[in-house]
Amino acid sequence: MADPYTDLGWLPVRDDWSAALEQARAAESQAALDALIQLANCRIDFAQTGRLDRAVQQLATRPLDPAPGIRPIKLAILSSCTVTHLQPGIRVGALRRGLWAEIYEAPYGMYRQELQDPASGLHRFNPDVLLLSLDARHLVGADGSTAEGALELMRDCWQLARALDCVILQQTLLPVFRSLLGNNEHRYRQSPAARVQSVNAQLRALADANGVELLAVDETARWDGIPQWHDEALWHRAKQEIHPRVAHVYGDQVGRVLAALRGRSYKCLVLDLDNTVWGGVIGDDGVAGIQLGQGNAVGEAFLAFQRYALELAGRGVILAVCSKNDEANALEAFEHHPEMLLRPKDIACFVANWNDKATNLRKIAQRLNIGLDALVFADDNPFERNLIRQELPQVAVPELPEDPACYAGCIAAAGYFEGLTVTSEDQERGAQYQANEQREQLRESVTDLGAYLTSLGMQLRHAPFDEIGMARIVQLINKTNQFNLTTRRYTQPEVMAMVSDPHCLHVQLRLLDRFGDNGIIALVIGRLSASRELALDTWLMSCRVLGRQVEAATLSVIAARARRMGATALLGEYCPSPKNGMVKDHYGKLGFELSGEDEGVTRWRLPLERFEPAPVLMNIVEGM
Amino acid sequence: MNTEQIYSGLTEIFHDVFEDQSIVPTPRMTAEDVDDWDSLNHINLIVAIEARFKIKFKTAELESLRNVGQLVDTIAQKLSKG
Numbered sequence: 001m002a003d004p005y006t007d008l009g010w011l012p013v014r015d016d017w018s019a020a021l022e023q024a025r026a027a028e029s030q031a032a033l034d035a036l037i038q039l040a041n042c043r044i045d046f047a048q049t050g051r052l053d054r055a056v057q058q059l060a061t062r063p064l065d066p067a068p069g070i071r072p073i074k075l076a077i078l079s080s081c082t083v084t085h086l087q088p089g090i091r092v093g094a095l096r097r098g099l100w101a102e103i104y105e106a107p108y109g110m111y112r113q114e115l116q117d118p119a120s121g122l123h124r125f126n127p128d129v130l131l132l133s134l135d136a137r138h139l140v141g142a143d144g145s146t147a148e149g150a151l152e153l154m155r156d157c158w159q160l161a162r163a164l165d166c167v168i169l170q171q172t173l174l175p176v177f178r179s180l181l182g183n184n185e186h187r188y189r190q191s192p193a194a195r196v197q198s199v200n201a202q203l204r205a206l207a208d209a210n211g212v213e214l215l216a217v218d219e220t221a222r223w224d225g226i227p228q229w230h231d232e233a234l235w236h237r238a239k240q241e242i243h244p245r246v247a248h249v250y251g252d253q254v255g256r257v258l259a260a261l262r263g264r265s266y267k268c269l270v271l272d273l274d275n276t277v278w279g280g281v282i283g284d285d286g287v288a289g290i291q292l293g294q295g296n297a298v299g300e301a302f303l304a305f306q307r308y309a310l311e312l313a314g315r316g317v318i319l320a321v322c323s324k325n326d327e328a329n330a331l332e333a334f335e336h337h338p339e340m341l342l343r344p345k346d347i348a349c350f351v352a353n354w355n356d357k358a359t360n361l362r363k364i365a366q367r368l369n370i371g372l373d374a375l376v377f378a379d380d381n382p383f384e385r386n387l388i389r390q391e392l393p394q395v396a397v398p399e400l401p402e403d404p405a406c407y408a409g410c411i412a413a414a415g416y417f418e419g420l421t422v423t424s425e426d427q428e429r430g431a432q433y434q435a436n437e438q439r440e441q442l443r444e445s446v447t448d449l450g451a452y453l454t455s456l457g458m459q460l461r462h463a464p465f466d467e468i469g470m471a472r473i474v475q476l477i478n479k480t481n482q483f484n485l486t487t488r489r490y491t492q493p494e495v496m497a498m499v500s501d502p503h504c505l506h507v508q509l510r511l512l513d514r515f516g517d518n519g520i521i522a523l524v525i526g527r528l529s530a531s532r533e534l535a536l537d538t539w540l541m542s543c544r545v546l547g548r549q550v551e552a553a554t555l556s557v558i559a560a561r562a563r564r565m566g567a568t569a570l571l572g573e574y575c576p577s578p579k580n581g582m583v584k585d586h587y588g589k590l591g592f593e594l595s596g597e598d599e600g601v602t603r604w605r606l607p608l609e610r611f612e613p614a615p616v617l618m619n620i621v622e623g624m
Numbered sequence: 625m626n627t628e629q630i631y632s633g634l635t636e637i638f639h640d641v642f643e644d645q646s647i648v649p650t651p652r653m654t655a656e657d658v659d660d661w662d663s664l665n666h667i668n669l670i671v672a673i674e675a676r677f678k679i680k681f682k683t684a685e686l687e688s689l690r691n692v693g694q695l696v697d698t699i700a701q702k703l704s705k706g
Contacts, residue, residue, distance in 0.1 A: 047641060047672050048640075051643060234667070237683060245671055
């Protein structure tokens with residue numbers, strides 16, 4: 001079997017890859033870009049990654065104005081060793097996830113000067129993300145160097161980088177040093193290998209305390225083996241700490257962190273059933289006949305995969321089922337098989353029928369109110385996988401290995417669900433979707449919408465942004481795509497700055513009902529101008545609470561708060577993105593008047609003196 | 625593997641690394657003769673050759689290479705020992 005990391009083993013092999021690259025080069029720009037994204041989503045090595053990168057670069061005559069659907073992100077790399085060979089992998093890793101990375105690489109070894117000098121290329125570049133790629137020899141290789149000194153140096157860099165007002169991504173140290181003591185290396189503090197261990201151990205907490213993200217090359221290289229990642233001969237020759245043969249793997253790791261920062265991580269794992277979550281075919285073998293559970297190595301392997309899926313659900317990944325089966329047969333295993341770990345309550349959307357899977361995946365995305373590009377589809381059957389790749393290229397389809405023992409490793413290696421934090425909302429997500437199902441059932445039994453909403457007993461709570469909600473607030477700002485009027489992304493420091501600005505309106509809203517707490521489901525940010533108009537910079541909402549009058553209730557909350565700030569009118573703005581078509585008429589529906597339009601961006605105005613809040617079927621309460 | 629087969633494999637690698645289908649590696653060819661044969665691509669070239677022929681160059685061998693002919697001789701030498 002292919003090494004999952006070094007070979008990008010979760011991506012499918014494409015035999016005509018080179019020919020397809022030549023074809024893509026010749027195509028019109030939008031078609032070419034689509035084709036190149038698909039080629040990036042094939043299993044390629046570092047050399048192919050370089051060729052793909054050159055094709056992409058040639059296509060992009062205007063790097064900051066890429067095609068619609070591709071989002072630009074500016075990445076600066078500061079390094080103490082040679083990293084130029086890593087650039088193509090990073091660009092391709094970003095492109096694989098629909099991001100266009102423009103890269104600035106500071107001159108070799110000049111990272112401190114670049115940070116300190118406000119006139120430097122780095123400052124002029126004004127990055128969204130700063131990657132600090134410092135090599136282990138530089139940090140702890142010299143005689144007399146210490147782990148504490150290395151950490152101090154990193155912290156100094158972070159302090160200087162604050163002026164750039166960007167996300168800081170710190171690379172952990174690659175364990176490149178040979179041991180002097182052996183298994184108990186940590187007891188010899190003068191050992192460079194021990195210093196690396198110490199830095200990496202302390203770096204986790206230090207990064208958290210300073211709001212810095214990590215690029216954990218020590219962890220990734222652990223799975224491949226350090227010799228894959230680092231070659232001493234190459235270090236002497238070219239001062240490349242990271243070997244070119246894993247440049248595409250390194251780049252994919254950077255790409256997935258950028259995707260997580262931009263809300264492009266996948267959200268839902270859709271599982272096939274037969275030979276994916278159990279062995280055998282339930283329709284033929286029956287509940288008693290499938291392979292699952294202790295006492296049989298294959299049965300245990302399927303169980304281990306179920307456990308991994310459940311652990312993902314525990315951190316906020318949504319689980320769904322898409323299977324060609326009679327629903328009753330499929331459900332029977334979930335309800336009655338004694339060894340099943342996955343139970344009906346763990347599955348947010350369960351689709352088992354004989355329709356084609358592309359149709360069913362569309363249905364799942366629709367029912368869960370998420371995009372097709374938030375789905376990862378795990379199926380053991382190569383035919384179904386290829387069908388989905390062709391029909392729905394937005395859906396990620398891992399090339400599951402033949403042995404179920406390797407399923408979890410494959411999904412993990414792909415990094416589909418790369419996350420930066422785990423909020424309490426994430427951990428309760430499964431229960432929230434389950435409660436949604438119960439609401440749906442109630443809705444079906446109640447024909448009158450008003451009666452249904454009343455029966456929910458909703459309470460909408462609102463408060464300014466606060467410390468407790470901050471992680472969730474930043475997460476919502478950066479991952480909400482559909483119900484998002486402007487799709488403006490902000491980092492935690494930027495949000496903190498808004499909180500301390502007296503002319504900034506910021507509201508978080510929480511919805512409760514008789515089925516439970518939906519958590520923070522909407523955010524609004526606005527700024528009061530000198531002319532006492534409050535411009536709504538951001539209005540976003542979780543699609544889970546659509547159709548429940550939360551929009552109108554939110555408006556009355558904002559209007560009241562805006563009046564308290566002395567505002568005379570609200571200004572709305574809609575900026576179209578590939579995903580937010582559903583809110584095109586949001587302000588119109590709420591009674592705003594269209595005041596201007598410019599290249600798809602519409603502007604709206606609502607005078608506050610004659611604004612009357614619309615009646616809503618919920619209690620509105622101040623405080624979270 | 626004979627010299628001709630090594631050249632044939634090398635041609636494909638040159639085409640991939642330098643993205644130029646017209647390059648024909650010859651014994652007297654040097655980095656001067658190929659656009660884009662800079663230090664970065666030199667490393668890529670060596671890594672690609674090592675992967676393709678499943679060999680590993682010694683640091684000293686790489687230091688003494690002066691043209692494609694010497695490169696092919698070194699590859700041939702390593703393959704015959706392997």
